[in-house]
Amino acid sequence: MISRLWAKLGKSSSQAAEPFLTTDNVPEHIAIIMDGNGRWAKKRGLPRIAGHHTGMKTVKRIVIEADRLGVKYLTLYAFxxxxxxRPKDEVEFLMKLPQQFLEIELEELIEKNVQVRMMGHKENLPSFTLNAVEEAITKTANNTGLVLNFALNYGGRREMLEAIKEIAADVQDGRLSTEQIDEKLLSSRLLSGDIPDPDLLIRTSGELRLSNFMLWQLAYSEMWFTNVYWPEFTEVHLQEAIHEYQRRARRYGGL
Structure with a gap:
């Protein structure tokens, strides 16, 4: 008999308890487009950066909950x-968030056996941003729990173009033949590396698009959209997304 989880959440949630979730069909990899920080702040008469700051707190809650539910990989579209x-002052604030988040949360991430990774282009990132992320990657490299993958200065089209150019150079130099080029090879050259493709994509704020995020990797992912802004996204919303995922049949083009 399939076991089920049933847990009570705090009063801040819009619901008293999580939906029924089967423990044997939790998405291995969840990717999230964390959208709506600025609009959340605007509705409250606050500057956009206030939304980004509050959204940072949401990151911690969702990381903890994803780990509790048995998710193995969590990729967050950070920048x-x-x-x-975007406006210079907003970009500067966004560049400070990884440093602030990791300064506060790194020790707990280490305690919880979380492994931090980054998927993106390092050039143009301020040294303080890059140094904070690289320190977290180094200090958690041997952790074997949830992989927390930040998509930072990331773009799906650029990722694919660079992978194709790299493969083309290998063919030109005789290191590869065209017959060796297949989906597995291209996947291995992408920035996601050895991380499996997302099983579930979540996007907050009501937008219904991918916004240049993991275009190759999301080919057969289940997608779940919500009107809730990222700062308001709770553990229950994550559970609802997973519950919907568990209701779907993934056929990959078959019957």
Whole structure:
């Protein structure tokens, strides 16, 4: 008989308890587009950076809950290659968030056996941002629990183009033949590396698009969208997304 989880949550949640979740069908890899920080702040008459700061607190709650539920990989879209177009003061604040988050939470992440990774392009990142992330990666490298993968200065199209150029160079230099090029090879050249493709994509704030996020990897992922802004996203919302995932049949083009 399939075992089920039933746990009570705090009063801050809009629901008293999580949906029934089967323990044998939890998504191995969940990817989240954390959207709506600015709009959440605007609705409250606050500056956009207040939304980003509150959203940082949501990250901690969701990491802890994902780990509790048995998720193996959690990829968070923290900053895209297109986000550089935002106002300078907002970009500067966003660049400080990884440092602030890791300064506060790194020790607990280590205690919880979480392994931190980064998926993105290191150039253009301020040294304080990169140093904080690389320190976290180094200090958690031997952890064997949840993999917390930050997509930072990441863009799906650029990722694919660079992988294709790398493969083309190998063919030109005789290290590869065209017959050796297949999906497995291309996947191995992407920034996600050895992380399996997401089983479930979650996007907050009501937007219904991928926004250049993991375009290759999300080909057969289940998708779950919510109107809830990221700062308001709770453990129950994560459970609802997983519950919906467990209700679906993944056929990968078959019957």
């Amino acid at each position: 895209s290659t297109e986000n550089w177009k």
